[in-house]
Amino acid sequence: MKTTILCVLWLLTTALTVYSQEKFTLSGTVADQANNETLIGASILISQARGGSTVTNSYGFYSITLPKGEYDVLISYVGFETIQERISLTESMTKNFSMVEKSATLGEVVITVDENKTRIFKPEMSVNKLPISTIKKMPAVMGEVDVLKSLLQLPGVTNAQEGASGFNVRGGSVDGNLVLLDEAVVYNTSHLFGFFSVFNSDVIKDLKLYKGGIPANFGGRASSVLDIYQKEGNNKEYHVNGGIGLIASRLLVEGPIVKDKSSFVVAGRGTYAHLLLKLADEPNSAYFYDLNAKLNYRFNDKNNLFISGYLGNDVFDMNKSLVNNYGNILFNTRWNHIFTDKIFSNMSAIYSDYNYGLKIKFAGIDWKSNVRNYNFKYDFKHYLSNNLVLNYGLNSIYYQFNPGTIRPFDETSGVLPDQIAKKNGFENALYISAEQKLTDKLAVSYGLRYSNFQRLGKEEVSTYENGQAVVYNPEFGIYEEGVPTGTISYGKGKSMASFGNFEPRLAIAYALSDDKSLKLSYNRMSQYIHLISNTASATPLDIWAPSDKYLKPEITDQVALGICKTSQVIAIPWRWKRSIRR
Known part of the structure; x- marks a missing residue:
């Protein structure tokens, strides 16, 4: 373990000295021409430059550094027409590209790990991506496109249990999946006990599932990361769309606040079957509703503000004798700032709350519980050269766990009010990683994350x-x-237990031919919060609990090996995964 950490640190130190020659930088954003939505993962290829390629980040930003000269710049993205433009690079310059969506429709939606040939040689493995162009063409079931159920088609991903929307990745548990919506943690991903997911496909912009080779900027879970971003809204013109299904209906409204500068998007869904039951004098009901909202403001070329939120709730009512309700509340404020044409930053302040409750008349109990966190992140992407990119940042999360507030069901109940001891935790992390092209055939991604968890009184x-x-x-x-x-007895804010772990990450890609590469990845993950359950899959009434003296963190080491081709992955049937508690 110590040898691995020293090797990673040596590589990072060596990488910083590689770039010394003065060059010029081409940077900017890639967006959809129709609505100015930035495109995540668009490929930028410079045909005349050795190793001259990059992809846009999570906010559509790119940066590539090249010697002085003239270059043919090729911009490609799945579902959009390719752009080819001649650029004369005599000084550092900002160049934004607008892409036009292809008019032809796909006959069949195929989910692949790598959509573009350039990604075959990227040191990234066990990653599945669904861009907006693919999501738009996915088939709807009962009027709804469920992106989570589509993930179940992928190798290594299985349903947690019939009738549940939770999923397992490569033998991991449900609570081992870090699910993010605009960087906010989602603790329960289901509506109506798994018949629908909490993600409205109309408002999803991009989706990535990391099953292995997880980058150092992610942590806190032992199995996988599902990273989802919402649309920013059309800043050119107003649009309204929706749909009516057998069980639920949806509506989306988007448009400019200040044209070409600021926009909003609001999307809502809800079921109405319970209304029909009431008309039939049926006392039982089950329904859900959710609301997604996001607005952004572009102050200038270097500063952008994003504010997004989500509110969802489910109610299951059996004639007031048994009432179960649960839901997520998410809120996120993000500030993008470009320090230079080579340094992109994102600062986020995030709030997540998952509440769940149960009323049982015959037991005379009204039970409510929740888990809440306050999250601060500051991430940097540093484009040192066209062959070397650094990522570094910090993350702090303060957790509040309420295992249960117990009250009498009504005035006739014999249950006495009670409060199960609330729990608190504080998780901090620092990380640094690099993505480097060593030769024309060899590319590596390596990094180190240090996480610390404090269990607090x-x-x-x-x-x-x-x-x-x-x-x-x-x-x-x-x-x-x-x-x-x-x-x-521990006083308020006093440390009851402390855990710290180094988490090295490594991925290697070696080109075997023009359309084939060999890939190897390793990652260590540490998980400090756990789902306490007596069933095979997550249910709304499961309890989240922090690590402490008796409930140790879960540490997972995973190694994966595979051969990638332009349109598919030929997986070598060899993977190694180990999870321990210590």
């Missing part, structure tokens, strides 16, 4: 004999509570 914690909170009873073949020996 106020709480009174029991102590147990031999430090074992749970012991195995061989006579009955079950686990039981350990033998209590006393309690320890």
